[in-house]
Amino acid sequence: EAQVTQNPRYLITVTGKKLTVTCSQNMNHEYMSWYRQDPGLGLRQIYYSMNVEVTDKGDVPEGYKVSRKEKRNFPLILESPSPNQTSLYFCASSLLGGEQPQHFGDGTRLSIL
C-alpha cells in the first residue's frame, strides 16, 4: 500500500532536548516536504526536498533542520526544541512537477514543555 509513514505519532518532551521525527515513503517520490499546522494559521511549509541531497527552506524554517540522504526518508530534526515549536507536523511526498498531488502522513503531535 502506498503510504507516507511518520514516527512518532505523539511526543511530549522538554525544552532543549534534541529530537528527530522520521518520515518515510514507499512511492519512489522525488519531492518530500514538512509542514506544521497551528490553529488559525493553517499549514505552513518548513522545509522541502526535490531529491537526495537537495533541500530548501519553506516559509517557517527557523529552529528546524532536515536531511535527505536516501530517497525514501526525510527526517525533521529539532536540535534545541522550544515551546513555540509545539504543533502538529505533517510530512508529504509527491513526484516532481507542479501538477503532482502530494500524499500526506497521519501527522505527529509534538508538545514541548
Added chain:
Amino acid sequence: DAKTTQPNSMESNEEEPVHLPCNHSTISGTDYIHWYRQLPSQGPEYVIHGLTSNVNNRMASLAIAEDRKSSTLILHRATLRDAAVYYCILRVTLSGGYQKVTFGTGTKLQVIP
C-alpha cells in the same frame, strides 16, 4: 510571496451544491492551483488541481477564473462525509525548478442534514 485567501467557514445543506471560493491574486503563470481537504485527526487529502482550464474529477470540479486570480471548488452534491476543512494551495515553481507550496488557512465546511 504567493498567498491564498479563503473564507473561514461555510455551511451547506445536504444534497445541495457547494461552491468554495479562493483568492490567489499573486499567482504566477506557472503556479498550479491545488485543493485538499482535511478530516478531523487526519492528514490533508488531495481533491483536485488545475492550471488554467476548468477541471472535473470524481470528487469535485474546479473552476478557474480567466485571469487566474481566483478559483472555486465545486462539490456537486454535498454529503455529510464532505464535512471537512478545505484548503486552496499554490504549488509555486521557483528559479532552478524548486517548488514551494503555500497553503491558505482553509474553509471549514459544515454540512447540515
